[in-house]
Amino acid sequence: MQQIRTAFDLVGKARMLSMLLENFLEDMRRQQYLIEREVAQYMAEYENSSQADSIVRLIFRLVSWYVSWKPIAELGLTIHAAYTLAFRTHIFSIFPPSFSRGFKELIASTFSLVSASSPPPWVIPADLPPIDPPPRPDYQLWIACETLGLLERYESLISSVCYEYIEAHVLETCAKKWDEPMLPKLREWMTEKIVPWMIMPYARGARSAEEARAMLQGVGSRFDYHVCKTLCDLRIQEIFDIIIDYPDSQSALQDLKVASSRPGFEDFEMMVNRVRGRIQECLQRVDQRSQLVVNLRKANKKRLLHPGADTKDILTQYVSIIRCLRIIDPPGVLLYKVADPIRKYLRERSDTIRCIVASLVGDGESGDSLVDENEPIQPLQQMQADDFSDPNWEPEPIDAGPDFRTNKPSDVISTLVSIYDSKDLFVKELQVLLTQRLLAVKDGNYERERRNIEILKVRFGEAALQVCEVMLRDMTDSRRIDQHVQAQKSVPLHPTIISRHFWPPLQTNSFTMPGQFRDIQESYAKEFHLFKPDKRLHWLSHLGTIKLDIELQDRTVSAEVPPLEASIVEFFSQKDTWTVDELAAELKSVEKTAIVKALTTWLDLGVLKEEDEDRYKLLEIAEALPSGQKAATRAAADEEAPALAVQQQQAEQMKFIEGMLTNLGALPLARIQTMLKFAPGYDQTIEQLAEFMEAARREGLVIVKDGMWKLCR
Structure with missing residues (x-):
């Protein structure tokens, strides 16, 4: 080594070290065909078998070439760096396109080796320098990849492998599983x-x-972000x-609330600390709010807002949307x-008001789906102007539209x-529905309706x-009147007597009862006139029901x-x-x-x-019923509703206004109000x-x- 140092000092003083290095690299390039031949051999193996083991052996073989040709350390870092750059550049240039696919499969296989007890699916060559003790079975592989510069060159590919691994785990464990929070479990799995x-x-x-925490800070945040994003997308x-x-x-919904909030990354220390046994909470978040709105509106349009959906089902889903989105986004x-298209669609349905009103009074099953019994009964909330003097006032969210108001009604019924x-409109529909319910009561027990009215007073106010x-x-x-009349003279008639001016318009008909029925009415x-001399009865003979026994020669039909x-x-x-014309x-x-x-009713009964x-x-003597025909009774429930619905009342009112504007041309509102007072049953204020x-x-x-005001042409 002393002789080598002396020789290099002499070359250095002569300023010919660069020429020596260039000569060395040129000699290496002349021999690189040996490496190309082996790379082609290993890649052919992989392409035939699609096994990552071929890629492993190729990587370790390249490391052997690298170590064999590497200049000794005593020559200095400059020569070592130049050699490493030349070697890496050459092998990167000869890798076929299939190497990326094989390297990706190899990286994916390392996820099963996070435990030191797991044997690697490939064999480490014996000629590599041993590491005692190896930290993990795949430690040699990562060192070899670092030696060849694969980690730096294929950094995005390595990250994509981890992203795909995370996505597969989230989809496998979380899809259709809504009964427990999954985000904490996912973060536990990440740890x-x-x-x-x-x-x-x-x-x-x-x-x-x-x-380690400092080195993992950035990439760990990205991976946890991807966990939240994948769960949020799902x-x-x-x-x-x-x-x-x-x-x-x-x-x-709670998972979605945490995962879809605005980004606000915290320190990655949580994950590293969990490795060290200390569990802390981490709230790394991804903003997918706009995507949620787009997807939900698209799903509503496809599966909800169409003629085949029942109005009650649309209202039920709308109420669920209200409650769910308030969990995800309390400001609203x-x-x-999301609700804007639903509200517009419901306004176009003629029975929307009736369904909502039916839920308010608990009509059948309607009330169970819309009104939560646990919610306190409170007056209808009206939108109010912002009070900027309120010390707790907060500005509207940054993604709120121009028409959004934070103080919109919060309870479901007000919404x-x-x-x-x-x-x-709702008050009038309440009156129509109450008319039907009151007239349907047979036993005289009106306590349920009285309770409903008291509840509705809280919501709509006493005056309404x-x-x-x-x-x-x-x-x-x-x-009470009927009891008095019956006490004076027993009559087989029990009418419901109402105040005409305070009830909604009822179905009108000039039908007059014949024979004994007319005598009973008279x-x-x-007797009523004797009890109430200042009042007269106007019979609505087409409403109500009659129980009767028809006595025939061989039977009595009830x-x-x-x-x-x-x-x-x-x-x-x-x-x-009788013929139909004679009866008419x-x-x-x-x-x-x-x-x-x-007549069909009596045909069905065999009369x-x-x-x-x-x-x-x-038929005084009964005959056998025709084949397939069964006796049936037309129940009172089959009658038409006695009260006109609000839509019918409004349609009649619009017809009156249409005729007025057609005959007289444009009119001011006050003139229209004056003329409408002559219309039967009109009781609206000018407001x-x-x-x-x-509207x-x-x-x-x-x-x-x-x-x-004038009609549109």
Whole structure:
């Protein structure tokens, strides 16, 4: 070595060291065909077998070539660096495209070696210098890759292997699993599997945990970010089904809330500390809020907002969306962006108000899906202006739209009612629904309706429910009046007596009961007039039900039917055979289709028989029913609803306004209000009329200019 140093000193003084180095590298290049031949041999093996073992042996063989040709350390770092650069440049240039694929498979196989007890799937050559004791079975492989510069050249490929490994684990363990939080388990798995693996490619030279933490800081944050992003992407793809499964899927929503918040990376010390036995919490996050909005709106349009979906199901899903998105985003920005198409679609459905109102009063099963019994009953919340003097005031979120307001209604019912511009529509629908429910009560027990009215008073206010109070009082007064009349004279008639001006418009019909039914009505009206001299009864004979027994020669048929059916069978007590035209002449205001429908009831009961077309005969002696025909009773529930729905009332009101504007041209609102007062049943204020006209303007029915309203052409 002393002679070598003296010789190199002499070359250096002569400034010919660079020429010597160039000559050495040129000699090495002349011999590189030997390396090319072996690379081709190993890669041919891999391409035939697709086994990563061939890549391992190639890497270790290249390390052997590198070590054999490497200049001795005493020649200095300059020569060593030049040699290393030349060697790496050459081998990178001769690697075929399939090497990247094989190297990727090799890196993927190292995830199973994070435990020192796991044997490597390949053999380490015996001619490599031993390491005693080896930290891990794959330690020699990583050292060899570092020697050849593979870690630096294929850094992105190594990262992609880890990303794919994470994605596969998340999809395998978390898909469709919503009953427990998965993000903590994923981070626990990262601590046990990923962090130990990361030490080899990213922190091999660390001499302490502190140094390892510093080396893993950046790449660890990226990997944990990818865990959150992958889980967030999965939950966003599943979000529609997660909302359907709420509240059983609440854990998935909590994961999504943590994973989809705004980015705010914390120190990677958590992972390293878990390796050292200290568990801390880490909140690394990924912002996928806009993607959640896009996916959920797309899923709603495809699976919810279409004619095949029932309005009740749409409302149920909308309520679940409200509750779920409030968990993910309490300020409500996501809810505002997702709910807008749903609210517009519900406004276009004619039965939306009825479904919401039915849920408010617990009509059937509707109330169970929309109104949470655990939520306190509170007044409807109205949107208010921001109070900037409030010390707790906070600005709107940065991704909120221009129309967003943080003080939108927070309870579900207020949110549903806010779909429409005014709560008056709901109050009117409440009156219609209450009419149907009160008139359907048979036993005189109105406690349930009384309780509903008290609850609705809390939500809508005392003034809005005054009419409902009158309706309920009419029902109790009606029973009291009936008891008085029955005490004076027993009459087989128990009418419901209502105050015409305080009830919603009922289905009108000039149908008059015939025969004994008319006599019973007149007898009852006479006793009522004696009790209430200042009032008269106006019979709505087409509403209600009648229980009657039809005595025939061989049998007695009992039935509970609407008044029209009872009236028709009454005519058959006068003669046995009637035609539809004859019955229509007797009933006058009743259409033939309704008469035929009523006759069908008695055909089904075997009371009548159709002899010829539109000719019916009374069967005093029973006959066998035609094949396939069964006796049936038309229940009172099959009648049409006695009260006109709000949509029907509004349609009639719009027809009146349309005729007015057609005949008289453009009119101011005050003039329209004055003329509408002549319309039957109209009781709106000018403010309510203004809201109605504004809604009609949005629908494109009317336009307004300088305060003058006119029809759209």
